[in-house]
Amino acid sequence: MALDLDLRAFAGDPAAPHFTWCDDDGTEVSLRLPCADDLQRWRRDGVLAQETLAASLIESVAGQAVGADHRPPAAWLSALDDAFAAHDPLTALQLQTRCPACDHAELVACDLEALLLEGFAGTQAKMLDEVLQLASAFHWSEAEILALPRWRRAHYLQQIAARGWA
Structure with missing residues (x-):
């Protein structure tokens, strides 16, 4: 449910x-x-x-x-x-x-702790996927990618998708 x-x-x-x-x-x-x-x-x-x-x-x-x-x-x-x-x-x-x-x-x-941990795990997995996509496209290190503000990572990911680089 x-x-x-x-x-x-x-x-x-x-x-x-x-x-x-x-x-x-x-x-x-x-x-x-x-x-x-x-x-x-x-x-x-x-x-x-x-x-x-x-x-x-x-x-x-x-x-x-x-x-x-x-x-x-x-x-x-x-x-x-x-x-x-x-x-x-x-x-x-x-x-x-x-x-x-x-x-x-x-x-x-309702296990709020489990929901919170599940949410954190989902966010972490999404961020790792973003790092993989950006590193594959631009050959940046994980540290360089994570140092970027979220809005810039999102912009670069949109550009990767729009250009068919993914």
């Missing part, structure tokens, strides 16, 4: 990096949102247990700092997931949509 999204509609104040959640017994848990270092470590270390991921984001329990060996109770995991989603909703974005043909309501999960 293809959905047209205007990402400006999602703009707003960023979520605070630290927040507090209380379990059913009223125990206060200080949490932090994942940062880029966390994401890199998780990718490097491979799939981690849900308890390990949660533990790495817990800063304190009932006002007491937790150590690296701390593991949250299993009963907290689902509630912690909900707490993170509520605190920073764009990390667990779901869109309510309707089928244009039958009007059936559908809840669609």
Whole structure:
């Protein structure tokens, strides 16, 4: 299913990096949102247990700092997931949509990180294709081509296409 999204509609104040959640017994848990270092470590270390991921984001329990060996109770995991989603909703974005043909309501999960990375990869691939075309036509180096403003690269690419050099 293809959905047209205007990402400006999602703009707003960023979520605070630290927040507090209380379990059913009223125990206060200080949490932090994942940062880029966390994401890199998780990718490097491979799939981690849900308890390990949660533990790495817990800063304190009932006002007491937790150590690296701390593991949250299993009963907290689902509630912690909900707490993170509520605190920073764009990390667990779901869109309510309707089928244009039958009007059936559908809840669609939207992975903004994956969409962003896909967009970056597409832009990178397009730029590499442009470099190849310009280097082949003019024998310029990659550094020389990338130093050109985007509008000049586009102009040269149009000239290559118009003259049938591609």
